Amino acid sequence: MTRRGWTAGAAVLLALLAGCAPPDVPRGRSVEAGAAPGSAATQPPPYRRWGLSAPLSAPPSQLRHPARPADGLAPVLDRIATTHKVVFLTFDDGAEKDPRFVDMVRELRLPVSMFLTDSVVGPGYGHFARLRSVGASVQNHTLDHAALRGLPYAGQRAEICGQQQKLRARFGVRPHLFRPPYGTYDTTTRKAAADCGIKAIVLWRATMNAADLTFTKGPARLRPGDIVSVPSTETPEPMLRERTTRLLRRVQEAGLTVGRLEDYL
Numbered sequence: 001m002t003r004r005g006w007t008a009g010a011a012v013l014l015a016l017l018a019g020c021a022p023p024d025v026p027r028g029r030s031v032e033a034g035a036a037p038g039s040a041a042t043q044p045p046p047y048r049r050w051g052l053s054a055p056l057s058a059p060p061s062q063l064r065h066p067a068r069p070a071d072g073l074a075p076v077l078d079r080i081a082t083t084h085k086v087v088f089l090t091f092d093d094g095a096e097k098d099p100r101f102v103d104m105v106r107e108l109r110l111p112v113s114m115f116l117t118d119s120v121v122g123p124g125y126g127h128f129a130r131l132r133s134v135g136a137s138v139q140n141h142t143l144d145h146a147a148l149r150g151l152p153y154a155g156q157r158a159e160i161c162g163q164q165q166k167l168r169a170r171f172g173v174r175p176h177l178f179r180p181p182y183g184t185y186d187t188t189t190r191k192a193a194a195d196c197g198i199k200a201i202v203l204w205r206a207t208m209n210a211a212d213l214t215f216t217k218g219p220a221r222l223r224p225g226d227i228v229s230v231p232s233t234e235t236p237e238p239m240l241r242e243r244t245t246r247l248l249r250r251v252q253e254a255g256l257t258v259g260r261l262e263d264y265l
Contacts, residue, residue, distance in 0.1 A: 046107035051245040056108060057257040060084045068199070073190035074178070077265070078203040078216065080225040086259030087226045087251055088113070089244075090204065092141060092179065094121035094128065095232035098240040102127070106134035110244075111260035115141035115179040115202070118166050120232070125170050137262050138167055139177040140198065149184040156192040164196050177202050177265060200265045204229035208247045210238060222254040227261070 047055040069075050080088065094116040105112060114128060114136055121128065132138055142148070142159040143166065151159075160178060168174045176199040180189055183203050193201055206228045207214050213222070222228075230243060238246075251258060 050104055050108060050241075050248075052248055052252065054252065056110075056248065056252070057085075059086050059111070059257055059259040059263075072194060073187065074193040074198045074201050076185065076190065076201045076203060077227070078205045079223075079227050080261075080264045082225045082264065084259065085224050085256045087206075087222055087224070087228055087256050088261040088264070089228055089230065089247070089258055090115060090179070090202065090261065091230045091240075093117050093145070093232040094124065094141075096240045097124045097127040099127070100239070101241045101244070102130050102134060104241050104244065105131060105136055108248075109135065111258055112136045113139050113177065113202075113261045115139045115177075116163075116167065117141045117143070117145045117181070118163055119144045129171065132171060137260075138171055138173065139175045139179065139202070140164060140167065140196075141179050142181055145181045147182050147184050148180050148189045149186045151188070153188050153192055156188055157195060160192050160198065161196040164198075176200070177262070179203070202227060202261070202265075207231065208243055210243065213247070213250060222250060222256060224256065 043049070045055070047053075089110070090113045092115050094114065104110065112131075114131060116128060116138060128136075128138060140160060140163045143162040144159065146155075146159055148156050148159065164174055174197055176197065178193050178196075178198040178200070179202050185201060190201065203216075204227045205216055205218065206222060206226050207216075208228055208230045210233060213220075213228075215221075228247065230240070230247065233243075248258070
C-alpha cells in the first residue's frame with residue numbers, strides 16, 4: 001500500500017473509532033429519521049384529519065347505572081342524570097352507509113350507538129358489522145320502523161322482539177337498548193320492550209340535523225348527560241361524517257366529550 005492510501009484508510013478508521021457518522025448523514029440523526037413526504041410520520045394526527053382543532057377528551061371510567069323502575073316496565077330516557085361532562089351520540093335507522101364513517105369511528109375511537117331498523121338496513125348489515133368491529137354498538141329500532149303508540153301488544157312485541165332476533169342472528173348479540181320510531185311510545189311499548197329483554201327505551205334531547213343542533217326541550221345548548229340523535233337524511237349531502245364533525249365541534253365548544261351510552265345504562 002502506498003503512503004497516500006495508508007493515510008486515507010487510517011483517517012476513515014480514526015473517524016469510525018471516534019463515533020463519527022458517515023459524511024452524508026448529519027450527526028445525531030439516523031438514516032431512518034429521514035421520513036419521506038406523505039409517510040405516516042408526516043401525517044397529521046387523527047383529530048386534525050377529521051376537522052377538529054383538538055383531540056376528544058377521554059370519558060370518565062367511574063360509572064353508575066340508574067335503578068330500574070319498580071313496575072317492571074322499561075324506563076324511558078332522553079338524557080342521563082350525570083355530572084360527568086359527557087354527551088352520547090346515537091345514529092338512527094341504518095340508511096346511510098358511508099364507508100369513511102367507519103374510518104372516522106376507528107381513528108377517533110368514537111363511542112357511538114347505532115339504532116338499526118331491519119327494513120331500512122336491507123342488505124347492508126356488513127357495513128354495520130365493520131362498525132361494530134371498530135367499537136360501535138348495535139341497538140334496536142324495530143323491524144319495519146312502524147309508529148308503535150296505539151298498536152296492540154302483539155304488534156309491538158313482534159316489531160321489537162323480531163328485530164332482537166334479527167340482530168342476534170346477524171351479530172351474535174342481543175341488544176338491551178331500544179329506540180321507538182319517531183320517538184312515540186305508550187305503556188304497551190314499555191311492557192313489550194321489557195318482555196323482549198330491553199333494559200331502557202332511549203329517546204333524545206338534541207338532534208343533529210344537516211345544518212345544526214335542535215333541542216326538544218330545555219335550554220338550547222348541550223349539557224352533561226344529553227343524548228344526541230343523528231337521524232338518517234334523504235339527501236346525500238352533507239355526508240354522515242361531515243355532520244358528525246360539526247356535532248363534535250359543538251360538543252368540544254361546550255367543554256364536553258363523548259361517552260359510551262351503554263356504560264351508563
